[in-house]
Amino acid sequence: MIITQKYFLHFPVCETNTPIIYKLVKDFDLEVNIFRALVTSDGEGYLVLDVKGEAGSITKAMEYVASFGVTINSVEKGVVRDESLCNHCGNCISHCKAGALHIADMKTRKIVFDDKLCIACGKCVDNCPMKACSTVF
Numbered sequence: 001m002i003i004t005q006k007y008f009l010h011f012p013v014c015e016t017n018t019p020i021i022y023k024l025v026k027d028f029d030l031e032v033n034i035f036r037a038l039v040t041s042d043g044e045g046y047l048v049l050d051v052k053g054e055a056g057s058i059t060k061a062m063e064y065v066a067s068f069g070v071t072i073n074s075v076e077k078g079v080v081r082d083e084s085l086c087n088h089c090g091n092c093i094s095h096c097k098a099g100a101l102h103i104a105d106m107k108t109r110k111i112v113f114d115d116k117l118c119i120a121c122g123k124c125v126d127n128c129p130m131k132a133c134s135t136v137f
């Protein structure tokens with residue numbers, strides 16, 4: 001079955017010059033559509049991309065990618081929340097119109113982040129007093 005998956009990849013410094021994405025096309029017969037790419041001044045790499053192909057080929061391809069120490073995330077837009085910084089103040093909820101940041105359990109009142117709902121508006125990045133939300137792009 002042909003499927004399309006979105007990924008947010010973080011490449012360590014040592015692998016930003018390795019032609020990993022080229023291999024996805026050549027060796028795993030995948031279509032790759034890169035939306036955003038960034039190499040920081042420190043040499044780390046970030047990619048947001050669509051991968052289209054056989055589900056089994058995508059699974060194997062991502063295992064191949066991970067073997068280089070690349071972090072594979074389903075975050076599509078490059079918006080992330082550092083849970084270690086979050087104090088669950090709730091300020092982001094009123095700004096997150098997509099409902100990606102929300103309270104899942106009223107007993108704990110902990111703020112959770114569902115990256116699949118995130119529309120990358122950036123409001124949480126601008127309004128988090130703890131700088132827990134950020135984007136690399």
Ligand code: SF4
Pocket residue numbers: 081085086087088089090091092093101111127128129130131132133
């Ligand atoms: S505004 Fe920041 S610190 Fe407060 S709940 Fe949201 S992510 Fe956590």
Ligand code: SF4
Pocket residue numbers: 079095096097098099100101117118119120121122123124125133
């Ligand atoms: S970027 Fe926008 S949609 Fe995504 S979590 Fe932050 S406020 Fe919500």
